[in-house]
Amino acid sequence: MSGLAAGWASGAQGRTARSPGIAVTIDDFDLTDTPLMSGEERDAAIRAALARHRVKAAGFVAGKYVGDSLDPAVLARWSDGGHILGNHSFSHRYFGGEDPAGFMADVLKCEPLLSGYAGFRRLFRFPYLAEGKIAAGRDTMRALLKRHGYRNAPVTIDTSDWYVDNRLKARLLADPRQSMEPYRRFYLGHVWERATFYDGLAQSLFGHSIDHTILLHHRLTTGLFLDDMLAMFEERGWRLVDADKALASPLLAREPEGLPAGQSLVWALAKADGRYEGRLRYPGEDGAYEAPRMDALGL
Template sequence: MMKSFFIISLSTFLSAQSVAFTFDDGPKVAATPLLDPVSRNAAILNHLTSRGVQGMFFVTLKNGADHPAGLALAKTLGEGGQLLANHTVSHPDFNAEATTLETFQTEIQGCDAVIRTLPGFRAYFRFPYLREGATEAKREGIRAYLRAQHYRIGYVSIDTCDWLIDAKLQTKLEQNPALDLSPWRSLYLGHLWERAQVYDRLAKGIYGREIPHVLLLHHNLLNALFLGDVIDMFQAKGWKPVSAEAAFADPAYQVEPRVLPVDGSVLESSAQALGIPLNPYFKGMRSERRIGEEAGKL
């Protein structure tokens, strides 16, 4: 009796970590050196559905969904059981002085008008570049606007540079279509695991407990190739995939940090708001520049 109880408790403890997979900027219809847009979208969807994982896709309209071919890809994701959310029309930087509160609201509205009727739509908004405002007026103005529109912020806990590895990979593939992909897979998985551990320690430092994580990835060639390996890696490490909606139910995602500028993972801005120094957590983590350099050597 005692023995089986112990085993159940231990396995619960070992699988305490969980992670939601979210994908920004898609669906993309631009050409890539491998796979056409329909195949890339289908590959990403298949990696998820074959593992029973529900991802959330933050749509940027101008990357494709403003035309029938791109809209069809978004619809395919929704019909395939994935969730769709808002990532503006044209991906402006809200922290930039040139982006006014009014134009940014129009950006949110324009994306909403197209994706709201699609299967799998959820009223979550993710800020391009994770930038939520560099002045108090804009930060509070957009938060009030989102509340009035019944939108919630689609925060990220684990920030990554999959987009950078993807860009480097595409450049190399253009030069050499027979490129060996296995070192790219290793670099990508190693990078994600390093980031996941750093942000998980930060979450525990802030909250003194595990939080369900929200991983930022992109709708790109890299994930069309390796997303299955990414999900398998997290599961092998004991991290259970959860839906982004389930993760967002955690209080860690129901915050409005009053820092300026708001930029990056919600854990970074929450720590800043609480006066928790970030340096001890990020010290030693490979930077974006370092990852770019490592990719450049492959």
């Protein structure tokens, strides 16, 4: 655990008067069936957890999943439930900075699949949180998004939930009777560690905690553990925040100049600040960081 995270691992102890907030954002919306849950069952579990905690989320939908593998009724349920639907591009490809016009065309290709829902907002989430490795491409893409009325929807708390999910699904395929408890403990510990790390960065940068946006994916782990995750944050003194409120913060409109652009916005601002080199790994999150710990635990 990093020094920044260690200072916050005790939860409520040592907080400033402004406790951190957390808003749920969920990417991709791949409704492929998984062990234990079909895609629609997983989605119902996610929405039920949000409803139990009285919080509204933002879903960033990749257009390639809308169609045979995604029942449009799912999007209607999100919209009707007061959640945001945002654009995650059509093809979900990595943006390295080359051909920003072509990448923008892919973003616009996704829009008609979402624009008929009341919950649609012109908010864009870069796939892989990759916003360009070259300054010209980064800046052109920023200008194109603004020209078409889009705002970037950054993440402040990044996670490797996708990797934990991959490991869990592989284990369930090998042993359908596998207990969920060790995976639940690891998942919650991972999310808490990363949240406290990024909030520690925010405190150091701004002098206070912020309303964070956490990156999760429409995966089995989210269906199984989101309710526990939200309860954990509440029990440890964090506020649950609606996604529209968090995403409207002027802080999230900041555009760091560093390269490669992207990652967590808090990470990127710390990178641009220059004082945090010893605390910032690149990429900020990756399965390679979690693999040794999961291996050691037999997960």
